[in-house]
Amino acid sequence: MPNPITDQEISDLMFVDPAKALALHAERVKAELRGEYQRNQGQSQFWDQFYADNPELRADHDEVRLIINNHMSELAPLPVSKASAKLAEMAHEHIKNKERKRAEEREGAVYVGVPGISENHSPFGGMNRDYIGADDDESGGSLGSIINRRKAARAAGGILRPGRRRPGRVIEWNQSRSLPL
Incomplete structure (x- = not known):
């Protein structure tokens, strides 16, 4: 693999051989675009494989992205397959804890207009508006x-x-x- 040309070398070549400087610059831009494309393809393949292995997490993509961003230092050194498995484990644990917290909040909440407060039920499954005494x-x-x-x-x-x-x-x-x- 050839040594990458620095910006200073390209700017010096602009005065000596402008055509060669522009060609080197074009190669440099192409290499950057190829690298970005390959990174995007790699990420796309990772997520496709991750959700093929863990389809139940697809609906919680934002939560999974939050977890991967918060734990990148733990996941980055691992091989891709182990990182994927650890990410799925962390995501399941996070979602389970979040659902447990929501259930606890629902248990402590006071609902107005649910069945059991009044015998005046609406035919649409809820309560009529007149359950509050004026x-x-x-x-x-x-x-x-x-x-x-x-x-x-x-x-x-x-x-x-x-x-x-x-x-x-x-x-x-x-x-x-x-x-x-």
Whole structure:
């Protein structure tokens, strides 16, 4: 294999023999393109073989890529077949742990409107919207009742709408300045 030509040698040849310099530069570019093409083909062959051996991991490609990027220092020195097997093992373990964590989060979650909370089931498999009792007290109620209470308070002058100014109203700001609204 011939010694690679450096940039300095090509730039020196530009003044002495421009045609030879351009030919060397063209060969250098072709070699770089061939190398990139071969790397891409090698990666494509690796992933094709990896997913042929582990088809259940194809849907979790992003997770597999995350694992290979995080553990490249462990996987790079291994032969391709052993690296592939170790990557599959790590991916299965990662996905299993992630699913276990999701299951634990689901167990601790509180669901509103699932069967068992009310006997008023929807014919579409869920719950009807009227499973929440409309309380008329200030502590809760439906969204509509909350909106209506706020609208009534605004009409009475108790709550200002954001962005609206009322003439003559002033709020105290920082106890030394006043800001008209």
